[in-house]
Amino acid sequence: MTNRERTSEVLSLATLQLALIQFHKDGIVVLKDVVEHASLDHIRERMMQDLPRNLASPHVHYNHGTAHRNVSQTPPLAAEYLHERVWANRLVVNIIEHIIGPKPQLSFVTSNLALPGGQGRQAVHSDYYCEHLDFPVFLEVCIFLEDVDNRNGSTEIWPGTHRGYTKKDHTYAHFGWIKKSVFSQRARMSPPAQLAISKGSVCLRDLRMWHAGMPNHTATPRIMLGFMFSPAWFKSEMRLRMPMEAKVMLEAWEHVDCLSATEFVENDMDYLEFRQEIILTQGKRVGEEKDNHDHGRIVPGKNDYWEPPGTS
Ligand SMILES: O=C(O)CCC(=O)C(=O)O
Structure with missing residues (x-):
């Protein structure tokens, strides 16, 4: 990518082609240096202030067991924290539009904190826990607020696994942990990796x-941070909740649809206690088939992740 593309916020045809080829091949593409550090630091500072209250809440949500200390936290939703290059980065949206169509709908916002001192790790999983279509539908924009690598918990990724796998490959009915036999076979062909990703980069991944x-x-x-986009035609059933003061800003982002899945709240909103439910199915009764988010109680064991031969 060139600095000219970064400044103009328009991708050249060559970069767009490269990004799309990369995305369709691996299920993930990373755009380097597309968010200014000041915006990331601004959000980070607030999230660090919020962290003690999140951890003290009776509703705190740990992912894949409490001991691992991977906790979800709603990022600040007040208007001053809605930096466009974080929430609706035009370069990334340009790529998204070529994958799932114009004006993608934002319907889910969250974050994962990998806290120091955690034991173990997460199970290999797909976030698309239910039956899904065989082409990209939900895309997640992931933005790290600092440089990451294998020392501070860069996510393990399994390139190419967005294609060819379905719910039959999952260990449990309502969340997407992958069966040992399936990931072991995959690893022989294409092992996972923990990428080194610099602060200011944005990852776009197929939810599968x-x-x-x-x-x-x-x-x-x-x-x-994680922002989930899906095609306008899909009509995600998830609902964001945002303070009313954010509406003008979201309306101004005409390149994305941040409105149709959002309920605006008039009074003071405690965003930290807004813990969004993940619903990726369509037309089903809520609760019928969904990620029950009970990962906090189920601890991944040795059968839930891959280790290179000769380890342990
Ligand atoms: O925090 C991460 O690196 C990944 C988190 C994740 O995949 C999850 O909680 O489902």
Whole structure:
């Protein structure tokens, strides 16, 4: 990518082609240096202030067991924190539009904090836990608020696993942990990796792609924001909740649809207590088939992740 593309926020045809080929091949593409650090630091500072209250809440949500210390936290939703290059980066949206069509709908916002001192790691899983179509539908924009690599919990990714796998490959009915026999066979062909990703980069991934949260061996929390987009025609059943003061800003982002899946709240909104439900199915009764988010209680064991031959 060139600096000219970064400044104009328009991708050249050559970059767009490269990004799309990469995305369709691996299920993930990374755009380097497309968000200014000041915006990331602004959000990070607030999230670090919010962290003690999130951890103290009776509703705190740990992913894949409490001991691993991977916790979800709603990022600040007040208007001053809605930096466009984070929430609706035009370069990334340009790629998204060529994958799932114009004006993609935003219907889910979250973050994962890999906290220091965690034990173990996450199970290899796909976030698309239910039956799904055989082409890209939900895309997640992941933004780390700091440099990441294998020391501080860069996510383990399994390139190419967005294609060819379905719910039959999952261990449990309502969340997408992958069966040992299936990921072992895949690893022989194409093992996973933990990428080194610099601050300011944006990852775009197909929600079907397998991945896993990894331990943070440093003393500083690693924060990854996640924004889920889906095609306008799909009509996601998830609902965002945002303070009314954010509406003008979201309306101004005409390149994305941040409105049709959003309920605006008039009074003071405690965004930290807004813990969004993941619903990726369509037309089903809520609760019929969904990620029950009970990962906090089920701890991944040795059968839930891959280790290179000769380890342990
Ligand atoms: O925090 C991460 O790196 C990944 C988290 C994740 O995949 C999850 O909680 O489902």
